[in-house]
Amino acid sequence: MLRTASRIEQLIDHLYDHDPIVESERALLVTESYQQTENQPMIIRRAKALENILGKMKVVIRPNELIVGNLATSPRGTQIFPEFSNDWLEDEFDRIEKRAGDKFIVPEQVKQDLSEAFKYWKGRTTNELATELMSPETKNAMNAGVFTVGNYYFNGVGHISVDYKLVLEKGLKGIKEEVCTALKSLDYGDPEIVKKSQTLKAMSISLDAVMNYARRLADEAKLEADRETDSNRKSELLQIAANCARVPANPATSFYEALQSFWIIQAVIQIESNGHSISPMRFDQYMYPFYKKDVENGRLDEAEAQKLLDVLWVKFNDVNKIRDEASTKAFGGYPMFQNLIVGGQDKEGMDATNPLSYACLQATANTRLPQPSISIRIWNKTPESLIHKAGEVSRLGLGMPAYYSDEVIIPSLVNRGISLTDARDYGIIGCVEPQVGGKTEGWHDAAFFNIPKVLEITLNNGYANGEKIGLSTGDFSSFTTFDQLKSAFEEQMKYFVKLLVNADNSVDVAHGERAPLPFLSSMVEGCIEKGLSLQEGGAKYNFTGPQGVGIANAGDALMAIKKLIYEDNKLSIHELKNALDTNFGKEQNQAITNSEPVGTNKDLSQLSTDELVEMLKDLLNDNDTNIKKKDTNASQPMNEKDGEYIRQLLINGAPKYGNDIDVVDQMVRKVALIYCKEVQKYLNPRGGTFQPGLYPVSANVSCGIETKASADGRFAGEPLADGVSPVSGSDQNGPTAALNSVAKLDHHIASNGTLLNQKFHPSALAGEEGLRNLSALVRSYFEQKGMHVQFNVVSKETLLDAQKNPEKYKNLVVRVAGYSAHFVSLDKSIQQDIIARTEQQF
Incomplete structure (x- = not known):
């Protein structure tokens, strides 16, 4: 060598x-x-x-x-x-x-x-068949931006181990x-x-x-x-x-033969079908016997074995896929989501950490590439040395590894009907999706469901962009209590989740009829025994996992409405509706879609309390129609300054998720539960169940483009919150408070995965103290039953300079959502979303 x-x-x-x-x-x-x-x-x-x-x-x-x-x-x-779409x-x-x-x-x-x-291929693709199978109402909801099933609508399914x-x-x-x-x-x-x-x-x-x-x-x-x-x-x-x-x-x-055998399988699965997220999962477990034998008998030393691993790590990055232009805004950075996880428990409930666990982390440090997307399982018996090693990799700034809690994921899988022995052997598929390798057709990333869009439709009595696509749940101006609004929102959620199920099941049937995958199926338990392909229900476990996007925006918005309109009487329904319909005075058209973000909250996050107070005073002094409680049916024109004042009131006049404030954290929890409880009611065509997830990949950007201004103070077109993370800039009380808020969600019910991004300045993780602080933060979050967390360790100044001088940062890898990518390869809208995230310090 x-x-x-x-x-x-x-x-x-x-x-x-x-x-x-x-x-x-x-x-x-x-x-x-x-x-x-x-x-x-x-x-x-x-x-x-x-x-x-x-x-x-x-x-x-x-x-x-x-x-x-x-x-x-x-x-x-x-x-x-071309057999999928073209x-x-x-x-x-x-x-x-x-x-x-x-x-x-x-x-x-x-x-x-x-x-x-x-x-x-005209008339022969899975995409065309799926389109024919969907109801007109389903297609209308998709066109309006309520949800997208584009992942499998245009491509292979993938998401398999x-x-x-x-x-x-x-x-x-x-x-x-x-x-x-x-x-x-x-x-x-x-x-x-x-x-x-x-x-x-x-x-x-x-x-x-x-x-x-x-x-x-x-x-x-x-x-x-x-x-x-x-x-x-x-x-x-x-x-x-x-x-x-x-x-x-x-x-x-x-060990060398095992690596070569593994890679041929990994490659051919992706030649057979262009589904991504073909994930190695528990690589350190099934590869370790070969590693151990060769090292012990002197065939390889650890350094030579590491070199072979490093070469394989580079090979992962040779895999690529082209997506349509719109999808690149949800999956930016050439991602392939090949998730490889180390550590955790074995099938008997004993710690499974071994020397290859550390070598895999080292391979990521040595190559500094986005693939494989490396992860680590944590439980109460995980050696501190493994978390320490993971922390060393985290502070390299690659956005890896991602950290997962056995204490949440194992019971959540058992709750979905998976045996305890199998659940202990879980890995992660793609971004953050738990799955039992070799036994599951999970259909993760089955859809991205835009929860703030549903709230927007609720406030407009079933209308979106001037067209009736939802239920008639009542005129917002007629609601005299917050509970009436909440009930209307729940009814709209139920309706659109049902349409989402129709879309997913239509695509599912289309793949079963037109794109069964016999090679892939031969390596998943159940298919040979049943004589069925994966796409027809052959796997031992079958799921469909659509993701809810924007729970923080919807929760913050509902909190602002409840407090400012129904409790404190600082805002009228008419004033709020007018502000939202005009994008806080910036637009007069009510339908604002497919546009670049027209504003930003970042300026607000940079203001001191005194500066903010002075700005609000100026707005009040300049505005003859200051915000006092008015009659709900009052009609009064608003100028741009009125709209900006209302936006600032929405942002600052109500508590925000991410600061360990229970009243708003519980509101976000309720929003998530409305979605999750509805999703889990349904069955798929493969004899399995739907299971909800709460992560966006980077679809929070594209979903935001489809969503008008929202009552959390977000301008039309701006990105939605990332996964279960707080809205960028709203978490002002430090990383522990943010984690405390997120831990209040029911992560067990979101068994298809939750995603929490945190961004640290590199100085926060410096030295041994920085690593100890990171370990303590992760363990504390998992003790509170959080499911997942991952870290970007990079300064805002570095990211801004990379935007201006991309040629200097060709090798800069950052965490986007449930995956990492080269920063300079990302669409600018995704770059901006990463830059806007709160930069934490201990």
């Missing part, structure tokens, strides 16, 4: 030298296969399509690689998956290179190839034997035998295709070795060839 010190730098430079390229190879090969398999069962067509792709795609071994397996020919290149891509061909974030190069020949291939341990210990040949045994044991009297037999045959075809792909990699490595003049590199290539000739077909016999 020569040149390893510089190898990592060379591998990283090779990946990031240029903007990624869109490629057409997979699109052409999948189209070719589909044209040849008309009238065959869909799952057989899917297997043969994978066989065609893996048998003909160009295999590439990049310079200095030790672990091989490419998804595209070019570094960080992206393939196209119209949007053709429409955006000429804009993709000009995007503010997530740019791709699209060669002219690729455009021509794809345009030709797309002709075949297969049984990597099974692959490493039995090999694909062993899994194929299970498939063949199941096929032979089918009962000809079983009414489902036709479907089951086709599914099992498709699995067999797919497994053979992957083993053939590995042999092609081995052949390519041998060819390169024959041409190589450097003896050290020749030796490396011959070892790569030997590894790929053995795995993943056979059980791994060494």
Whole structure:
């Protein structure tokens, strides 16, 4: 293993030298296969399509690689998956290179190839079928920005972790034997035998295709070795060839083979379907036996094992995906959400920390790249040394690791019907979603539900942007008590959650009919036994997990309305409605959507109390119609100064979530519970249940664009609060108070995950004292039954300078939401959201 010190730098430079390229190879090969398999069962067509792709795609071994397996020919290149959707891509061909974030190069020949291939797919995509299955009311709600199911509406599902341990210990040949045994044991009297037999045959075809792909990699490595003049590199290539000739077909016999076997599986899952969040999960558990054996018998020392890990960590960043322009505002920074978690308990409830747990954290520190998205499980027996190591990585400023509480997640999963043994073996999928690896089809990120938008519709008696899309729950001006408003809000929430379920289930059925995934299914418990693909309910556990977005905004807004209108009589309903409809005097049009944010609260957060008082005095002195309680039905024009005064009153006249003030914290808790309790009532087409989550990825930005001004003092178009975090700038009492507020939420019911971001100035975590403070903060939060927390450790000044001089900060990685990304690759709206977050100090 020569040149390893510089190898990592060379591998990283090779990946990031240029903007990624869109490629057409997979699109052409999948189209070719589909044209040849008309009238065959869909799952057989899917297997043969994978066989065609893996048998003909160009295999590439990049310079200095030790672990091989490419998804595209070019570094960080992206393939196209026309079977899910394609119209949007053709429409955006000429804009993709000009995007503010997530740019791709699209060669002219690729455009021509794809345009030709797309002709075949007209009327055949999962997207088109899902659209046909949805009710008109559902589509109207989506168009109005109440929720989006775009993640799986346009793409593959992903969000999966297969049984990597099974692959490493039995090999694909062993899994194929299970498939063949199941096929032979089918009962000809079983009414489902036709479907089951086709599914099992498709699995067999797919497994053979992957083993053939590995042999092609081995052949390519041998060819390169024959041409190589450097003896050290020749030796490396011959070892790569030997590894790929053995795995993943056979059980791994060494740590190096196990890493190579793992990577081929990781790559092919994403070649079969473009769903992201293909997550390694408990990597330190299923890889440790190979690590331990090789270190103990002298085959590897710990330093050599670390070098192999570092090389794999770079390889994770070769995976890429193109999304439509609107989605890049919700998933900015080329994220792939490959979540890898260390620590926690084993299935018997004992601490599972091992030396590989520390080595994984070190690999993130060594490579300083956004992938894998590394996480750590914490419980009361987690060694302080592991948290200390995690803190050292946190203060590097990468936004990683994310911290998760076993004490909350394990019981929350048991409450959803998962056995205790399985629940103890959970990992994290994608952003923050708990899942049992190798046994679950979780459908996390199934939707993003805009809770402040529902409150906006409630205040307008079912109207949004001038169109009636909700229920008639009463004119706001007629409500004489806050409870009337709360009841109306609950009714609107119930209605729109039901439409959300209709949208998700429509997309779910479309994937089951048009895009079953036989290779992926072969590595998840239940599918072989049932003879069903994952998309048809084959997994042991089945869920659908839509996310609620903006609970802090909705809770703060309801608190302001309750206090200022119904308790203190400082504001009339008419004054509030007029202020919101005119964007606090900045706009006269009531429909303000799809616009850049027109204002900011940041100026307020910078004011001292005396300055704020003086500003309010000036507004009162200049305004002949100062804010005293007026008749609810009074009609009076407002100028811009009136609107700004009302905005400041909303911001400062009522308590805000995030400051450990129980009355408003309980209001936010109620908002979250309204959403969560409604979501969990429903079933999905795979025989599973819906489970709610409270995290946005970065959809709080795009949801904010769709939402008019809100009664928490937020301008129209501004981002919503991030996950369960307080509104940026409103948490003024320090990090402990913010965590105390968030811990009051019911994190157990939000079993699909909650997300809390905190931002610290680097000086806050300096030295051993800084690490001890961070550990104490995390443990204290988890003792109060918080589920998750993650930290950006970067100064506001650094982020502002990176905006102005991006060429100086190419390697700056920050936490966006449940993932990290290179800051300069983000759309400016997401950059601004990160900059605006409260910068904490201990």
